[in-house]
Amino acid sequence: MRWMIMGLVWFVCGCINEDRRLFEVELRGEVVVVGGGSGAVHLELHHAQTGRGELTTPLGRIDETEIEGPGETSWTTLVPLGEGEGLVLYGWLDVDGDGLLCAAGAEIEEPAGVVVLAGVEHALEFSLELGSGCAGPSALYP
Amino acid sequence: MLVMTAMLLMVDTGLAARVDRGEARRAKRERFAESAPYDVVGGGARRGNWAAIAYGGTPWVGLRALVGVGPRALTVGVDVETARFRRLRAGVLIALRWVDRPRVRLTGETVVGYMTQGGELARRGANAEFRVRLAFPSGRVAPYLMVATAHTLLMDRTIVETAAGETRDLSFRHEWTPRATIGLAVAITRSIGLEAGVDLFWYDAPGKTPSLPGIHVGLAFGGGAR
Numbered sequence: 001m002r003w004m005i006m007g008l009v010w011f012v013c014g015c016i017n018e019d020r021r022l023f024e025v026e027l028r029g030e031v032v033v034v035g036g037g038s039g040a041v042h043l044e045l046h047h048a049q050t051g052r053g054e055l056t057t058p059l060g061r062i063d064e065t066e067i068e069g070p071g072e073t074s075w076t077t078l079v080p081l082g083e084g085e086g087l088v089l090y091g092w093l094d095v096d097g098d099g100l101l102c103a104a105g106a107e108i109e110e111p112a113g114v115v116v117l118a119g120v121e122h123a124l125e126f127s128l129e130l131g132s133g134c135a136g137p138s139a140l141y142p
Numbered sequence: 143m144l145v146m147t148a149m150l151l152m153v154d155t156g157l158a159a160r161v162d163r164g165e166a167r168r169a170k171r172e173r174f175a176e177s178a179p180y181d182v183v184g185g186g187a188r189r190g191n192w193a194a195i196a197y198g199g200t201p202w203v204g205l206r207a208l209v210g211v212g213p214r215a216l217t218v219g220v221d222v223e224t225a226r227f228r229r230l231r232a233g234v235l236i237a238l239r240w241v242d243r244p245r246v247r248l249t250g251e252t253v254v255g256y257m258t259q260g261g262e263l264a265r266r267g268a269n270a271e272f273r274v275r276l277a278f279p280s281g282r283v284a285p286y287l288m289v290a291t292a293h294t295l296l297m298d299r300t301i302v303e304t305a306a307g308e309t310r311d312l313s314f315r316h317e318w319t320p321r322a323t324i325g326l327a328v329a330i331t332r333s334i335g336l337e338a339g340v341d342l343f344w345y346d347a348p349g350k351t352p353s354l355p356g357i358h359v360g361l362a363f364g365g366g367a368r
Contacts, residue, residue, distance in 0.1 A: 015256075017267050017296040017315070024304040078302060122305040 022078040025087075026123050031070045033093055033111055034131030040094045041067045041130070042101075045077055046137060047084025048116065058142050060084045066094075070130070079120060087117040090137040091128050102134035109133030114140040171281050172244040178364025179327040179335025182206060183286040184277030185249025186215030186239040190366045195337065197360030201225040202341060208235065210366070215239040221253050229259040231269055231292075249275045257294050265317065269294045277327070284327045286339075292319040319345050327362065334363045 031041050043065050050060030062084075063077045070093065079087065092101050092112035102110050111130040114137060118124065132140060174180065181193035187210035194207035208219030217237040224230045233255020241248035251273040258266035270293050277286035294317040302309045325339020341356040 015267050015295070015297050016299050017265050018298045020298065020300045022300060022302045024302060026305075081303075 021081040023081050023120060024076065024122060025079050025120065026074060026076045027089065027117075027126060028074040028123065029126035029128065030072050031067070031091055031128045031130065033070045034113075034129055035111075037093050037095060037111065037130075038069055039097060041070060041073075041091050042094060043067065043073075043075060043128075044090045044137060045075075045079070046088045046090060046141075047079075048086025048088050048141075050084040059088065059137055061137075062087075087120060087124070088114055088137070088141050089117055089126055089128055090114045090140065091130055092135075093130050101136065112136070112140065116141070172279075174282055174284075174329040174332060175244040175279050177279075177329040177332040177335060179329045179337055179362040180247070180277060180279045180284045181208065181364060182360075182362045183275065183284060183288075183325065183327040183337055184247035184279065185251050185273075185275035186210065186217045186237045186242075186247070187364070187366070188215050189213070191364065192366050193362065193364030195360045195362040197337065197358045199341075199356060199358030201356050202358055203227075206235075208237065215242060215249070221255070228261050229257070231255060231257040231271075233269065233271070245279055247275070247277045247279065251275060265294070265296055267294045267296045267317075282329045284329070286323075286325055286327060288323040290321045292321060293317070294319070317345075318347050319343060320347055325358075333365060334361075336360070337362055 045062045045064070047060040047062060049056055049058050051057050060083070062079055065075050067073050090112070093110055095108045095110045096106060098106070101112065110133065112132050112135045113128055113130040115126050115128045117126055176188060176191070178193040181187040181191065182195040187193050187208055189210045189212060192207070192209040194205070196205050197203070202223055202225050204223030206219060206221045208217045210217050215238065219235045220233070221235050222232045233253040235251055235253040237249050237251040239247060239249045253271040253273070255269050257269040271290050273288055273290040275286060275288045277284045296315040296317055298313045298315065300311045300313065321344070322342045323339045325337060327335055327337040329335040337360040339358055341358060343356065344352040
């Protein structure tokens, strides 16, 4: 019996192909549009930096969501550990409701913004201001 | 009467000589039928016989040893191979000859073991491979073909850290590697010989691109009641 248990433990431990650790984060905060505006807000959570050594690069998208509009919100997501450092929240206001940030030919400037989150904790507070027209995350950070 | 007897005698002698020559030719062709090199490329070994092969090439280097243990050349053995020392597969094998004639050999082989691969595409898991070997021994040479389908079970573990604690989940993926080898074995004696072949692999099929062909040469040897 003991050998069977040891064999089973060896099989399970020895045959694990990949261990993936995810860290649950609940983001709570407010989205504010500079100058006002309405529409859905698209939020993206990024690692502040990914890669190692000479291959280090800013930003690395983890997850995205859409909320009904500016104001108080909360969002629970999973952050993969060991794949990057720091957290950055990016958002933009979908003024024309087309689901695209400043699509070609669109005359409306859709405001965007980023906020750097303090560490990687299970509960994080933020205040995100959307004030830069048509800016993608890499234009705003670092 | 005397002339007729003499003619019949000549015909009879000629036939006998032709039969003798035919038997000699067949004996010559089948002399190495149970040699160790043919056991390793054609699969299976008769009860009490053993055979092994050490081979090297690009990308594969390996060692296989087998011993006959039962009827119909029921064989057990071990099989270890590595590709550039990045991918290692070790397993135990069991084989049975389906067609067992001096000049045609068809064998089914199953290898069960463990595969581990390092580097950027690191993976590991339990592995099973099903092979069919077909060899045509004739005299000192035996062309052969081996086709196989290898399957690796990749078990992933996801650990989620929440404020309340950890949760763990297992998920499973499958890596399929069809492969084929075509080659030629040369028996130097019944106990020793050489073998060379071309290896075709398709790792992680059908999602990935088929791999470049490989080549290998091997030294086969064996013993027992040959």
